[in-house]
Every structure is written in C-alpha cells, then in structure tokens.
Amino acid sequence: MSATGLGASVKRKEDIRFITGKGHYVDDINRPGQAYAYFHRSPHAHATINSIDVSEALASPGVVAVYTGDDIAADKVGGLICGWMIHSKDGSPMKAGAHPVLAQGKVRYVGDHVAVVIADTLAEARDAAEKIVVDYGVLPAVPDPAKAVGAATVHDAAPDNAVYNWHLGDKAATDAAFASAAHVTKLDLVNNRLIPNPMEPRAAVGDYDSGTDTITLYTTSQNPHVARLVLSAFIGLAPEHKFRVIAPDVGGGFGSKIFIYAEETVCAWAARKIDRPVKWTSDRTEAFLADAHGRDHVTHAEIALDANGKVTGVRAHTIANMGAYLSTFASSVPTYLYAPLLSGQYNIPAIYAEVDAVYTTTAPVDAYRGAGRPEATFVIERLMELAARETGRDPAEFRRQNFVTQFPHQTPVIMAYDVGDYATALDKALEHADYKGVAARKAASAAKGKLRGVGFSAFIEACGIAPSAAVGSLGAGVGLWESAEVRVNPIGTVEILTGSHSHGQSHETTFAQLVSDRLGISIDNISIVHGDTDKVQMGMGTYGSRSGAVGMSAISKALDKIEAKAKKVAGHVLEAAEGDIEFKDGKFTVKGTDKAIDFASVALQAYIAHKFNGQELEPGLKESAFWDPTNFTFPAGVHICEVEIDPDTGVVTVERYTAVDDFGKLINPMVVHGQVHGGIAQGLGQALMEGAKYDDDGQLVTASYMDYCMPRADNLPSFKVDTIETPCPSNPLGIKGCGEAGAIASPPAVINAITDALGHEDIAMPATPAAVWRAARKRVTRQAAE
Amino acid sequence: MVQVAMTVNGKAVSANVDPRTLLVQFLRENLRLTGTHVGCDTSQCGACVVHLDGKAVKSCTTLAVACDGAQVTTIEGLAHGGKLHPMQQAFQDNHGLQCGFCTPGMIMTAVDLVNRKGNALDETTIRHELEGNICRCTGYHNIVKSIAQGARDMAAQPQAAE
Numbered sequence: 001m002s003a004t005g006l007g008a009s010v011k012r013k014e015d016i017r018f019i020t021g022k023g024h025y026v027d028d029i030n031r032p033g034q035a036y037a038y039f040h041r042s043p044h045a046h047a048t049i050n051s052i053d054v055s056e057a058l059a060s061p062g063v064v065a066v067y068t069g070d071d072i073a074a075d076k077v078g079g080l081i082c083g084w085m086i087h088s089k090d091g092s093p094m095k096a097g098a099h100p101v102l103a104q105g106k107v108r109y110v111g112d113h114v115a116v117v118i119a120d121t122l123a124e125a126r127d128a129a130e131k132i133v134v135d136y137g138v139l140p141a142v143p144d145p146a147k148a149v150g151a152a153t154v155h156d157a158a159p160d161n162a163v164y165n166w167h168l169g170d171k172a173a174t175d176a177a178f179a180s181a182a183h184v185t186k187l188d189l190v191n192n193r194l195i196p197n198p199m200e201p202r203a204a205v206g207d208y209d210s211g212t213d214t215i216t217l218y219t220t221s222q223n224p225h226v227a228r229l230v231l232s233a234f235i236g237l238a239p240e241h242k243f244r245v246i247a248p249d250v251g252g253g254f255g256s257k258i259f260i261y262a263e264e265t266v267c268a269w270a271a272r273k274i275d276r277p278v279k280w281t282s283d284r285t286e287a288f289l290a291d292a293h294g295r296d297h298v299t300h301a302e303i304a305l306d307a308n309g310k311v312t313g314v315r316a317h318t319i320a321n322m323g324a325y326l327s328t329f330a331s332s333v334p335t336y337l338y339a340p341l342l343s344g345q346y347n348i349p350a351i352y353a354e355v356d357a358v359y360t361t362t363a364p365v366d367a368y369r370g371a372g373r374p375e376a377t378f379v380i381e382r383l384m385e386l387a388a389r390e391t392g393r394d395p396a397e398f399r400r401q402n403f404v405t406q407f408p409h410q411t412p413v414i415m416a417y418d419v420g421d422y423a424t425a426l427d428k429a430l431e432h433a434d435y436k437g438v439a440a441r442k443a444a445s446a447a448k449g450k451l452r453g454v455g456f457s458a459f460i461e462a463c464g465i466a467p468s469a470a471v472g473s474l475g476a477g478v479g480l481w482e483s484a485e486v487r488v489n490p491i492g493t494v495e496i497l498t499g500s501h502s503h504g505q506s507h508e509t510t511f512a513q514l515v516s517d518r519l520g521i522s523i524d525n526i527s528i529v530h531g532d533t534d535k536v537q538m539g540m541g542t543y544g545s546r547s548g549a550v551g552m553s554a555i556s557k558a559l560d561k562i563e564a565k566a567k568k569v570a571g572h573v574l575e576a577a578e579g580d581i582e583f584k585d586g587k588f589t590v591k592g593t594d595k596a597i598d599f600a601s602v603a604l605q606a607y608i609a610h611k612f613n614g615q616e617l618e619p620g621l622k623e624s625a626f627w628d629p630t631n632f633t634f635p636a637g638v639h640i641c642e643v644e645i646d647p648d649t650g651v652v653t654v655e656r657y658t659a660v661d662d663f664g665k666l667i668n669p670m671v672v673h674g675q676v677h678g679g680i681a682q683g684l685g686q687a688l689m690e691g692a693k694y695d696d697d698g699q700l701v702t703a704s705y706m707d708y709c710m711p712r713a714d715n716l717p718s719f720k721v722d723t724i725e726t727p728c729p730s731n732p733l734g735i736k737g738c739g740e741a742g743a744i745a746s747p748p749a750v751i752n753a754i755t756d757a758l759g760h761e762d763i764a765m766p767a768t769p770a771a772v773w774r775a776a777r778k779r780v781t782r783q784a785a786e
Numbered sequence: 787m788v789q790v791a792m793t794v795n796g797k798a799v800s801a802n803v804d805p806r807t808l809l810v811q812f813l814r815e816n817l818r819l820t821g822t823h824v825g826c827d828t829s830q831c832g833a834c835v836v837h838l839d840g841k842a843v844k845s846c847t848t849l850a851v852a853c854d855g856a857q858v859t860t861i862e863g864l865a866h867g868g869k870l871h872p873m874q875q876a877f878q879d880n881h882g883l884q885c886g887f888c889t890p891g892m893i894m895t896a897v898d899l900v901n902r903k904g905n906a907l908d909e910t911t912i913r914h915e916l917e918g919n920i921c922r923c924t925g926y927h928n929i930v931k932s933i934a935q936g937a938r939d940m941a942a943q944p945q946a947a948e
Contacts, residue, residue: 015878018886019870019893021821021861028820123804199825199833199922200887251823251887252922284826504885504923674881674928681925705830705920713916713926718909742925 005517006733009670013523014508023249026203026218031277034205035064037267038125038280040115040132041289042107045141045361045698046152049105049114049134056131057117062124065274066132067266068115069104077101077269078235080260082326083477086164086335086357094164097155097359099325101235101262101269107136108154108324109361110700111289113262118270118278141361141698145321146298148358154324155359163322163331163357168339169315169413174352177313181304185387191375192765193296193321193692194685195708196368198503200251201282202291204264206271214242217268221247221531222257222501223541226478228533230260230328237268240533247531250503254682255367256291257503258543259328263290288703293692294368296321297334297375303383309393311402313350314342316379320357320365327366331357336414336474337372337462343411344380345422345458345636346402351412361698367543369682369743373461381457381748386761395752396435399458400426415462417634419726422458425660429638432720433658438642441655451645451776452655455752456638459745463737464549464633464730481628482546483538484554486515486562488621490607492600493525499539500551501530504678505739506671507547513667514552514733518559519599520586537624545635545737548667553731554627561623566602569621572612573597573605633728633736637661639680641749645757650773652688652754658720661741664727665734672738673721679742680719685711686743687750691766709766792856794819795863803850809843810834812850813860821861821890825920832919835891835898836860842898844918861890864897872939873897873932882932884923895919896933897940905941907934 004010017023054066080099087093098104102113115132119125140152148154148161155161178184205218215238221227224245232240250257263280271278282290297318304313320334339353370377388398403422410416430436438454445452465471468479485497496511512526529535542551563583570588571578580591589596597605602621605611609619642656659676666672689709693702702708727734747765754772755761763775790807791800794817801816813819813836824846825833834846837859864871873896876882883889899907899915912933913926921929 011878012881014886015883018883018889019861019874019877020865021819021890023821023886025820025823025887027824028814030815123806197922198885198887199831199920200823200885201825249886252885254922281824284828284831506884670881674884674924677925677927678884678923679925681927682922704828705826706828710830710920710922711925712920713913713930714910716913716926718927718930719925 004513004523006513006667010509010513010668012506012509025200025249025251026220027281029205029218031205031207034277034279035118035120036122036125037278038117038129039113040129042110042112042114044107044136044138045110046139047107047136049103050137051135052115053133057128060128060131062120063117063128065118066115069100069102072102073104081230081234082331084329084332085475086166086331088164089167094331095158096326097157101265109363110698116266143360143362143694143698145319145358145360148360154361158359161359163359165356166335167354169352170350171352174313174315174350177350178304181312182307183305183391184302185383185390186302187382187386189299189382190764191295191297191378194294194368194690195288195692196254196256196291196294198252198254198256201284201287203281204267205277205279206267207277208271208275210275215268215272216244218246219264220250220257222253222503222543224531225499225533225539226541227260235265245533247501253503254369255371255543259292259366285703289700290363292327292364292366295375296365299379301379301383303387305387309398309401311346311348314348315352318355320355321360322357323360323362323364325364327364330364330366333367333372338376340414341373341376342380343413345404345460347404362694370740374744377459377744378748385752395456396430418631418729420636421724421726422636425638425662425724428722429640429658429660432722433640433656445644451647451757453643453753453757455641455749455756457745457749458638460634460636461740461744462632462634463545464629465544465546466632467629480540481626482540482550482554483626484558485537485624486558488603490604492603495527495529496555497529497536498551499536500547501542505547510667510671511555514555521599545739548735549633549731549737550627550629552733554625556732557625557627558623565621568617569606570597570602631730635663635736635741639745639749641753643753643757645772647776650769650776652767652772654717657717660722662724662726663738664736675738676721676742677719679740680746681711681716682743683746684716684750687747687765687767689766788851790851790854792853792858794858795860805851807850808846809848809850809853810845819860819862823887823890832895833888833891835894837894842895861894872943873936876932876936876939880928880932880935882929888921892919892929896936900937900940905937907937
C-alpha cells in the first residue's frame with residue numbers, strides 16, 4: 001500500500017480551503033444585479049386561502065415583484081413530484097395529492113409557501129413580506145399520524161388521509177410461525193420525528209442569461225443532475241440543455257438536500273421572470289419548518305421464538321407519517337428502504353410487515369441519514385434485546401445463535417445478503433467493550449446510587465443503492481447507476497468528473513486515492529470535479545452510502561478503459577504488440593524486455609498522435625463509464641452502548657460506545673471512522689435528545705436550537721470504532737458503504753442500554769432527563785410495590 | 787446609513803451601512819470575507835465566531851456599528867505568511883472537519899479557548915467549552931482531538947498578537 005493509495009489514511013485535500021475560510025458555499029455566491037427572495041409562509045397548519053392581498057407589499061421600498069401560487073399556475077410551472085410509486089396491497093397506486101410550488105387554495109403545514117417577495121435587498125424583501133395580507137379559513141390540524149385516519153382531510157385525493165396500505169412478506173407463513181411459537185415478545189415503538197439540520201442551511205441563486213435563454217441554478221444539492229432532471233422534465237422550467245445546476249461546496253445534507261423544494265424552484269423560475277439573479281438563503285427557523293423531516297413511525301412489532309431460542313418469525317405494523325405532501329423520495333422510505341431490513345443479521349424464516357402511510361398537516365417527511373433502515377433496525381434490535389431478557393438469555397449469545405452464517409442468504413423480505421461475518425464483529429465488539437467487566441461496573445455504579453446498563457445493536461443495512469432494474473421493479477422512477485469520466489491531460493494530470501457529490505464525504509481525497517492507486521500518479525496531480533451539470537456528463541448523486549460502492553465503481557470502470565486505451569498507445573510507442581504491454585506502478589513495459597514508458601509520456605503521445613494511425617486508433621485519452629450495481633451492498637456491524645443513569649436527575653451519561661463494523665474494503669480508514677463518528681452522534685441525538693414536536697394546533701414547537709436539542713460536544717463521549725473486512729463481491733472495489741451505519745445502529749443500542757439500566761422497557765425516544773427521571777421513579781415505585 | 791470603520795485581519799476598512807447591519811453581514815457582504823458563516827438565527831451554532839479585540843464573539847448577534855474602531859480577526863486572517871495557524875493544521879491532521887461549514891467558527895472558538903485556558907486542555911474542558919459550537923458531521927470526536935493537538939502546538943509556536 002502506498003502512502004496515498006487504497007487503504008491509507010490520507011489527510012484530506014479539500015481541508016485547506018475549508019480551514020482557511022475559502023470554501024465556496026451557495027450563500028457565498030453573489031451574482032451581479034442580484035435580487036433577494038423572501039417567502040411568506042403559512043402560520044397555520046391547515047387552512048383555506050380565501051384571498052391574498054399583496055398590494056401593500058408591492059408598494060414597499062425596493063420590491064421588484066411579489067408572486068403567489070396563481071402566478072406559478074399562470075406560467076404553467078408543474079408541481080413538485082414524488083419519484084417512487086408504491087402500490088397498496090390491493091394493487092391500487094398510492095394516493096398522492098398535488099404539491100404546488102406555491103400554495104394554491106390551501107395551506108397544509110406551518111411553513112407552507114404562500115407567496116414570495118423579491119426585492120433589491122434581503123431586508124427590504126423581509127419587510128415587504130410582513131405586509132402581505134392573507135385571509136385564511138382555518139381548518140382542523142392533523143399533527144398526529146396515529147390519529148390521521150378519520151381526521152380532517154389534508155388532500156381530497158387521499159380519503160382518510162391514507163396514502164397507501166402496503167405490505168411485504170408472507171402473512172400466512174408468519175402467522176403460522178407465531179401460532180406455534182414457544183415465546184412471543186411484543187413491543188410498541190415510536191421512531192421519533194427528527195429534523196436533519198445540516199449546519200449549512202439550504203440556499204439557491206437563480207441566474208438567467210437572456211442572450212442564450214439559459215437558466216443557471218446554484219443550489220445546496222446532494223444530486224444536481226437529479227435536480228435538473230426534475231426541474232426540467234417534470235416542473236418544466238427549461239429543457240435540460242438550457243438549464244445548468246451547480247452545487248458547489250455543500251455544508252452537509254444527511255438526505256435533506258436530495259429533494260427538490262419550492263424555494264429553489266422559485267429562484268430558478270423567478271430569475272427568468274424578472275431577468276435578474278434571485279437569491280434565497282434559508283434561515284434556521286425556515287430550515288426547521290420546511291426542510292424535509294425524517295423518521296416518524298408508530299409501530300407495533302412482535303417476534304416469535306421456538307423453545308430453543310431460535311427466532312421463527314417477525315411481524316410489524318407501522319404507521320408512517322408522510323407529512324403534508326409527498327416529498328421527492330418519501331414513499332420509498334417506510335416501504336422498500338424499511339421492511340426488507342427487518343430480517344436484521346438473523347436467519348428468520350418468516351417475516352410480514354404492513355405499512356400505512358398517512359398525510360398529516362406537518363412538514364413533508366423523507367429520507368434522513370439511514371432512511372428506513374434505522375427504523376427497521378430499531379424494530380428488530382429492540383425485539384431481539386427484549387426477547388433475550390424475557391427468556392433469560394444473554395443478549396449477545398441470543399443474537400449469535402440466530403446470526404446468518406451461510407452466504408449468500410436469501411431473506412424472506414427481498415434481500416439476498418452476499419457476504420458477512422457477524423460473529424467475528426460481535427466477538428471484537430465484546431472485547432473492545434470489555435463485556436466481561438460489565439457486572440463489576442454495574443456494581444460500582446450501584447454503590448454510587450447510579451444505574452448502569454448495556455445495550456446491543458447488531459445492525460445490517462442495504463446500501464450501494466442500487467441496481468436500476470431492481471429498483472425500477474419496486475417503483476423507482478429513476479435508475480440508480482452512477483457515471484464517471486476520466487480526463488487525462490496531455491501532461492499526465494487527471495481530472496475525474498463524477499456524478500457523486502461530496503458534502504462532507506471527502507471524495508476529493510478518497511476518489512483521488514483510487515486514481516492514484518490505479519494510474520501510479522501523485523494524488524496532487526488528480527482533481528475531482530463534481531456538482532456541475534455543465535461539466536459532469538450525468539449523475540444520480542450522493543445518498544444511501546452509495547458514493548463508494550456505486551460512484552467509485554463507475555470511476556474504476558472508466559479507469560479500466562483508460563488503461564486499455566493507454567496500452568494501445570504504449571504499444572505503438574514501444575513498438576510492441578498491445579498484448580505484450582504490461583501496466584504497473586505508473587509504468588508501461590514490454591513483457592520480457594527493459595522497454596518502458598511512464599503514464600504521463602503515454603498521455604502526451606496519445607494527444608500528439610504521431611506514433612499511431614489516427615484512423616485506426618483515436619487520438620486522446622479520455623473515457624467515461626456508467627456503473628449499474630448488480631446488488632445492494634450489506635454493511636453490518638455490532639454496536640454496544642454502556643450508559644450510567646443518575647436516577648435523581650434522569651441524566652444519562654454514555655460511558656462507553658463501541659462500534660465494530662464491516663464495510664468491506666476501506667479506501668481511507670480515517671475518513672471511514674469519521675463517517676461512523678458522525679452517524680453515531682446523530683443516532684445518540686435521536687435516542688437521547690432530538691425530537692420534532694407539533695402541538696395540537698399543528699404548530700412546530702421545536703423550531704430553533706433553543707427548542708430542538710442538537711447534540712453538543714459535552715453530550716457525547718469519544719467513541720471506540722473498529723472494523724472487520726469481508727470484501728463486497730458485487731463491485732470491483734469490494735466496498736460496502738459507511739455513511740449511514742452509525743445513525744442506523746446506535747438508537748437501539750442506547751435504548752437497550754437505558755432499559756437494561758432501568759429494569760423495564762417503558763421509555764421512548766428521545767430519552768431526555770425528564771423522561772428518564774420519570775422512568776427511574778417508576779422503577780423505584782415498582783420495586784417498592786413488589 | 788451610518789459610517790463604520792474597523793480593522794479586519796490587519797487592514798483598515800470602512801463603509802456606510804444600514805444601522806441594523808450585523809457584523810457577520812458586514813464581513814460577508816461588504817468585505818466579501820465569506821469564511822465566516824451563518825448557521826442559525828439564535829446565537830446557538832457558533833459558525834459565525836470571529837475575534838473582536840482578541841476575544842471570541844458571535845458575529846451574527848453583534849452589530850457592525852458596535853465594532854467601530856475595533857480589531858476583528860476572521861478565519862481568513864488566521865494563517866500568516868502562507869503558513870497555517872497550528873489550530874488550522876491540527877484540524878486537518880485529525881480529520882476535525884467533514885463538510886467544513888462549522889469549521890471556521892470551531893477554529894476561532896478553539897484559538898480563543900487556548901488563549902483563555904492555556905495549552906494543556908483535557909477532553910472534559912474542551913467538550914464543555916464547545917457548548918456554543920454545533921457540528922452535525924463529526925460527532926465532535928475528531929474536533930476534540932484536533933483542539934487538544936492545536937493547543938499543544940500553539941505552545942510550541944507562539945502566535946503573533948491579533
């Protein structure tokens with residue numbers, strides 16, 4: 001392994017601009033003559049719009065234009081779309097209400113977009129927005145997904161607020177497993193609603209060139225080509241060849257920047273309308289109100305065991321909150337990203353899941369780090385832990401007994417696990433966590449009047465999303481390949497143009513490591529270009545831990561073509577048959593001779609084209625590739641959380657957190673560990689602190705950092721992170737993906753630890769000090785009663 | 787409009803600004819020093835931290851006119867003579883950043899922390915002192931390591947006064 005090749009913890013190339021304040025985020029971009037957009041948002045969760053009076057706003061100083069839903073409709077701008085069709089179990093297609101860019105006739109959540117003011121300065125736009133007068137006819141709010149059926153109708157297209165009633169698995173076989181079970185464990189679970197909160201709020205600058213009739217949209221996107229596709233083909237702002245989308249440095253996404261939102265659409269549309277650049281930057285309150293939220297499941301789940309402790313069946317019924325509109329990929333999250341993972345790491349013969357997706361008067365809910373897989377992991381890992389406790393089994397050994405050990409393994413819920421070694425990860429995690437010392441540490445805590453508990457989470461996820469035909473058969477409206485182009489310059493430097501997008505993932509370093517490794521050139525001579533539809537040929541973007549397994553595989557495939565072409569050129573230069581040329585460590589040699597030429601010289605020869613017939617061999621050295629995965633990838637691991645609870649205050653301290661993950665081959669362990677740290681922190685946030693709350697009137701009462709508890713440095717411990725490696729067989733690099741693992745694995749590990757400490761299961765996420773204090777009191781009360 | 791004059795990263799600057807202009811707006815929009823970021827509107831996240839007369843402040847809740855005559859240092863003013871400040875270098879060495887958005891505020895806070903608490907910082911102190919800076923990417927693990935190293939390296943390489 002070279003110092004900068006595959007497997008090396010190379011320091012990041014992109015860091016220099018970020019640590020010196022020279023990054024280029026969207027809000028750092030100003031265009032000449034730019035105007036500013038500010039949105040007038042609904043203060044009501046659910047209301048008809050009887051009238052909108054914008055006259056005073058229009059007369060306000062500096063105002064250029066005020067637009068409402070009527071203006072959007074008059075321009076025949078299409079509505080926002082949901083790109084994944086789900087069919088209910090009766091075969092009917094999901095019932096999707098219209099999702100206008102600016103509200104038409106009705107608002108459906110607090111923060112819904114009613115009008116936009118465009119003015120010379122942001123302050124003038126904000127001042128004018130306050131002068132818009134809307135006559136609302138307030139309707140009953142529907143904030144609670146569990147009570148959505150039978151409540152006020154959010155969309156006429158969806159009676160009873162039911163979007164779909166979907167199912168997966170063999171109900172009869174599963175019911176039979178439960179009928180003959182020796183033990184059944186049952187749980188009611190709420191997967192709490194989260195607000196993603198990347199530190200960079202969303203932003204957009206729409207820019208229109210009337211000379212070429214071209215729109216350029218600078219936007220905080222994880223997938224600029226998908227944004228262009230949707231804005232062109234579905235919303236109809238401009239055809240793709242007249243529409244450039246640029247996503248420069250983007251400050252975190254975690255899913256929330258996948259989606260195509262109203263604000264970015266309005267900036268692109270209005271820029272042409274007023275023939276001036278239009279800029280919008282979300283403030284944090286707007287981000288809380290109108291970024292797509294995550295999770296929000298209410299689930300009843302059961303697990304069946306035989307007398308020997310073998311799991312024989314799992315069944316779950318879930319109510320999934322879609323919010324007020326179906327966001328871009330919302331429908332896929334509680335269905336195909338959720339139920340196929342309910343098998344966990346276990347050999348379970350029968351699984352059946354039912355999911356009722358409902359509309360409510362809350363912000364749209366869509367993919368947030370993990371997307372469906374954390375919800376599935378929470379179900380199966382809470383069930384496994386509780387089943388072990390109820391039957392008097394050690395939770396680690398109970399899991400081990402049920403692990404899948406033979407690969408490939410076909411689960412009863414779609415997925416074919418390709419490779420893994422779950423027992424080794426468990427062993428390593430037990431060792432790192434000093435599991436043998438738990439009893440002594442519990443006793444030491446008890447001696448101080450504290451409660452100590454340990455919780456496990458043996459997670460699996462499906463990522464590397466995904467084989468296009470497979471997801472197409474499940475309802476996806478797009479293919480989920482990735483594209484790459486390798487441009488070798490005449491002096492041997494290389495530009496990689498990738499459809500993946502880095503918003504923290506470190507692609508400028510890790511992708512360069514692959515190229516350096518393959519071509520034997522310095523990573524300083526490689527640049528990674530992403531985030532610009534005019535530069536990169538195509539792309540599906542970054543989410544679902546796919547940039548390594550899918551994005552880098554596309555680069556690898558293009559590099560194969562570069563190597564093949566370069567060998568032909570080298571053959572001509574070295575006057576040898578192409579078949580006799582070997583390429584290693586950046587050098588082309590003729591087999592059995594000392595004749596050699598380095599990569600840069602071959603590049604130059606490819607462009608000079610003096611040594612070969614340009615009719616027989618094309619000059620130049622540039623290749624592109626599309627990589628369509630052959631399977632999902634299956635990262636898995638074992639996380640162990642150890643907490644100490646102060647029963648007098650309810651404060652939970654995470655004393656130890658151990659993660660042993662199998663991500664297949666690692667490109668850059670430093671970066672992989674960083675991804676795991678961040679994921680764990682978000683999962684600990686979900687388990688202990690974070691929770692979006694709407695009141696009965698549908699007002700979001702957690703709409704600032706004063707009210708929504710983000711994990712701070714002093715809430716978290718340092719983490720013990722390690723890996724094992726079973727190379728993924730379905731891509732050329734053997735990598736599985738690491739971006740979401742921490743967020744998927746950690747919530748059940750934490751809650752299992754807390755319930756272990758409390759001695760009962762009655763605690764919901766987030767396990768805030770107030771909730772834990774109440775739960776700890778209950779324990780004391782129960783003990784006294786006993 | 788009001789006249790405001792201050793020294794930013796060693797350079798005298800002045801402008802006529804709307805009285806409600808915040809220091810962060812003055813830095814970002816008037817001076818185009820866009821390394822200082824805005825991540826929230828309640829003074830919680832710390833992406834906007836700069837040094838005002840040598841002390842860390844949140845520039846999103848400081849009026850530009852209140853800084854008349856002051857010395858301001860931003861993330862762009864931390865490196866000298868093409869050499870990274872030890873705290874900047876420590877963040878790269880320890881993978882203390884991912885998306886980079888919170889990073890300028892983190893680094894400015896960290897330098898201020900060392901100025902106040904010295905060069906030998908334990909994990910508890912660092913974590914406690916980071917209460918006013920939110921990072922969503924790193925889980926803070928590597929930020930804590932970065933600051934510990936940066937603090938030690940600042941002792942070895944005394945910095946010019948701001």
